[in-house]
Amino acid sequence: MGKTIRCDVLVVGAGPAGCSAALAARAEGLKVVVCERKKKIGVPVRCAEHIPALLKAETRIDPSVIVQPVRAMRTILPGGEFIENAAPGYIINRDLFDQGLAGQCLERGCTIILGASVAGREGEEVQVSLRGGGALRIIPEVVIGADGPHSTVGRWMGCANLDLIPAVQARVGLKEPMDRTEVYFLKLIRGGYGWLFPKGDEANVGIGMRSGQAGDSIYKVLMEFVCRLTGLGKVDLKPRAYMAGWIPVSPLKRTVSGNMILVGDAAGHTHPITGAGVPQAVVCGKMAGQWAARAAIAGDMSILRGYEEEWKDLYWESLERAFRRRLLMESQWGRLEEILPRCWVGFRQYYRRADD
Ligand SMILES: Cc1cc2nc3c(=O)[nH]c(=O)nc-3n(C[C@H](O)[C@H](O)[C@H](O)COP(=O)(O)OP(=O)(O)OC[C@H]3O[C@@H](n4cnc5c(N)ncnc54)[C@H](O)[C@@H]3O)c2cc1C
Incomplete structure (x- = not known):
């Protein structure tokens, strides 16, 4: 020894x-x-490399760590409608x-x-x-x-x-500069969501979901999500890198x-x-x-x-x-549209004590 x-x-x-x-x-x-x-x-x-701007009050962050600011978070519902919340933050090199x-x-x-x-x-x-x-x-x-x-x-x-859920992410080229993060709720990303976080001329596109429920591998679901974003004209189809991790829930x-x-x-x-x-x-x-x-x-x-x-x-x-x-x-995933306002931080209803 x-x-x-x-x-x-x-x-x-x-x-x-x-x-x-x-x-x-x-x-x-x-x-x-x-x-x-x-x-x-x-x-x-x-990491998807997003931090809230307020974190600057807690710890010293060198300007060279910050890739770009973001001003808002857009939540996109399964039917394509969206809501947007002010959410000042930064995309960093983690x-x-x-x-x-x-x-x-x-x-x-x-x-x-x-x-x-x-x-x-x-x-x-x-x-x-x-x-x-x-x-x-x-x-x-x-x-x-x-x-x-x-x-x-x-x-x-x-x-x-x-109690951990798997998350996978692809780094892809971003078609147009963005000053917000985007969060997508889709039936195929079961018990979780997909994210599109801009990082200069690239983006971190990822999903976190309960594995073993979708029937498909989590990477297959990730690729379906990337394809969907490509169809919307947001990102390139060909990922430049992948990463995977676990999120305690x-x-x-x-x-x-x-x-x-x-x-x-x-x-x-x-x-x-x-x-x-x-x-x-x-x-x-x-x-x-x-x-x-x-x-x-x-x-x-x-x-x-x-x-x-x-x-x-x-x-x-x-x-x-x-x-x-x-x-x-997770238990009401079949009624996603209906329950989402109680389950996602972008909605006022999420914070209502009566719903606890
Ligand atoms: C895909 C993904 C995207 C995410 N995106 C975001 C985001 O955009 N914003 C956000 O705020 N959070 C995000 N998170 C969560 C965030 O990354 C974590 O909450 C954060 O890293 C927690 O920090 P930590 O120091 O507790 O743990 P970690 O950052 O995991 O650090 C733990 C360290 O311990 C070391 N270690 C482990 N075991 C041992 C051992 N036995 N001996 C010595 N060293 C050991 C590891 O190597 C590691 O360096 C994301 C997570 C994932 C998986």
Whole structure:
């Protein structure tokens, strides 16, 4: 076994949740180690790369990360009618966004170990396998599991998030510049939706849906969607690249156990209807880092419960509502047009408490 590192806070995963947590814990003067299993942060990108403009208030975003602004979100109904909502935001290069956050961590004195996969745990010791062979032992006071939808730390805590839906995306040429995102509800994208997000002269076109229900492979449904957009004169038919990922669609009730806490996709902080998770990862990441620091400084892990209370105060109600609306949408898919106003964030009815 290789060398042993002692630290106050071990962060597993250098995505937006992990880096935001690391920055917050480091701001309290603690020794912070981040293990990231990828060799290069943010690569490959698994994201449609949209962030709300308000996220700028939460974290430093270098102008070079932003590809273009968007001013609105258009929701297109199965019959072709649409509604449009003001939704100021940006389309970003997500790899540069993640790398920017990691760069801030390094500037402030966090240690980031790349190609380091957190694999096991024995007592207080966390075992890390290094790419290319070799291993490390880390002995932390607090472990922050910011390790995405298939969280290893979540498994250790006995609360792995199993409710995930697959999402696939194609990068295609965009016919005309666009200053809005477009979201398509179509019967064939069962229990989900399709998106067309402009990115300069290209676009991210993707779908997230319950697999195994449509009878067709998710890539076949994606291609049908791309063909439809081509027919509408919006994009080129031939995708330049593909990517696939998983979206957690139910928030975890328990995100703290012993000296471990979960954040971001690992905690199901992603919005169960829209699938957006970057803002919550950043905001809850900060909270996780702050509470981890308080617990490590006091040597009292019961303090970590404050983290769960704080993120639930801010997000639980909206995540829970979205989760319930997802259940409704999935169970009533045959009546999509009728139920959509209660199930999609673009409609006022979605926010009506009477419909909860
Ligand atoms: C197709 C798709 C499109 C999306 N589009 C958007 C969008 O437009 N806007 C938006 O806001 N959200 C979007 N999301 C959701 C968003 O990408 C996630 O919510 C966000 O990445 C969550 O950040 P995170 O830091 O929690 O997790 P991640 O970004 O997944 O980071 C987790 C990190 O942990 C690392 N890791 C995992 N296991 C280990 C281990 N054992 N040891 C060490 N490291 C490990 C991973 O390599 C990864 O780098 C999309 C998701 C998908 C799949």
